[in-house]
Amino acid sequence: MSADIPDDAPAPRSFASVFDVYEVRREDEEVLYFGDPRAGQERLVRTVWPLFRERGYEVSLDRRMGELVLVAEPLDLGVDGVPxxxxxxxxxxxxxxxxxxxxxxxxxxxxxxxxxxxxxxxxxxxxxxxxxxxxxxxxxxxxxxxxxxxxxxxxxxxxxxxxxxxxxxxxxxxxxxxxxxxxxxxxxxxxxxxxxxxxxxxxxxxxxxxxxxxxxxxxxxxxxxxxxxxxxxxxxxxxxxxxxxxxxxxxxxxxxxxxxxxxxxxxxxxxxxxxxxxxxxxxxxxxxxxxxxxPVVPGLLFALAGYVYYVLDAGNAATLWVVWGLIAVFLVNAxxxxxxxxxxxxxxxxxxxxxxxxxxxxxxxxxxxxxxx
Structure with missing residues (x-):
């Protein structure tokens, strides 16, 4: 295991109960903890997230080159330069x-x-x-x-x-x-x-x-x-x-x-x-x-489109709700x-x-x- 861990980043032993780290790397500002999970993903994230957050890091579970890795990067809430x-x-x-x-x-x-x-x-x-x-x-x-x-x-x-x-x-x-x-x-x-x-x-x-x-x-x-x-x-x-x-x-x-x-x-x-x-x-x-x-929401929007078209005789508005029904389908899948x-x-x-x-x-x-x- 590499010892190349920033002083303010959590040590692997602090979350060893849910993630067994066998290597640590630094790539630019990211700190990568490669390891094997000892708990389900939900429990793993729920355990490590507050540890990293209190040290000023945002952490996520990712898979890189076939290996599981906790990706930690400094939490920066400010605006970087002129947007x-x-x-x-x-x-x-x-x-x-x-x-x-x-x-x-x-x-x-x-x-x-x-x-x-x-x-x-x-x-x-x-x-x-x-x-x-x-x-x-x-x-x-x-x-x-x-x-x-x-x-x-x-x-x-x-x-x-x-x-x-x-x-x-x-x-x-x-x-x-x-x-x-x-x-x-x-x-x-x-x-x-x-x-x-x-x-x-x-x-x-x-x-x-x-x-x-x-x-x-x-x-x-x-x-x-x-x-x-x-x-x-x-x-x-x-x-x-x-x-x-x-x-x-x-x-x-x-x-x-x-x-x-x-x-x-x-x-x-x-x-x-x-x-x-x-x-x-x-x-x-x-x-x-x-x-x-x-999943019911897109159907309701399509039904609204049908009501507007056939009952209220408003084709333009019907098209609007059909579009939003399609958007809702995408959002449900996302x-x-x-x-x-x-x-x-x-x-x-x-x-x-x-x-x-x-x-x-x-x-x-x-x-x-x-x-x-």
Missing amino acids: WTNVLLFGLTVLSTLFAGAGWYYVQDLTSPAIVQALPFTLAVLGVLGVHEMGHYVASRYYGVRASLPYFIPVPTLIGTMGAIIKMRGQMPDRKALFDIGVAGPLAGLAATLVVTVVGLKLPPVTVPEWVLNAPPEQTMEIVFHYPILLKGIAWLLGEPLRYPNDPSLVVNPVVIGAWVGMFVTFLNLIPVGQLDGGHMLRAMVGETHERFA GSVRPVDDSPLDRKRVAVGVFTFLLGVLAFVPVPIEIIV
Whole structure:
């Protein structure tokens, strides 16, 4: 056995009861412990993980060149240098949401300074998405789980983006950490969404220009956003309209569309399957029982697509749910996160989870967008 072990790394004898080490190597910053297991994988990881974590290492069980090896690498939760990829994607998403928002403010020349009129829309969309992902990031840092800063996804759509994601690496300590990291995004995002909703409803409506109102019917295309119960309820409490049926020259302020984005993204993330927030939460709440429920989710989404297509006669929305049904199939096959300590979750967190899923239901609408030609 090599003696080339860093002073701060655990000695093989400290976990000899579950892993018999016969060689230790160092490769760059990694410390590799080659050996033979003396316990099942679950017990092995549950035993060695806290030993390495308290010494500042992330550890995982791997197989290299046909040999079992515990791979330990220094735990670094900080951002290493300037995250240029994150910065670039964020900048591109600012531009893409500005261009998308220009349409909601009826700006014709996208190269003119008038495009800054769409800045409130951009701030609303990026605000709700960014706060959602930062909720995950902060919770991950709190529990010592390595996570990247948010990666925004710029796409030329009606809202200018496909959302944002963070990447997590390493073991999940326990169900409490899994739940808190999973629920932090939806709750933080919904809090931001409520603020954006109130601001958007209080801002003055946008006036539809004459060139739009007087356009021939064959040249017009109406895009209708259907609002979920949660957004309608806030509008009702504030006494603010979401439609202006008696005045076709007025439409709701585009910041409200940003609030719609926040609620729609919250619902999608709360779908209880795989690596989605809802999947993390349900796995933490019910343990391995989650694996029995997860395969049902794609079927429910496909059934929703059929209902929307045949009953509500909304083909575009049906396609959306078919796509998400396929995504759910992939997520089921990918599996869920298994925490190191799989002890049951406390009742308070279970109650928070149920409440959060109910908020997700209130943020749901079967036909999110309708395009009328």
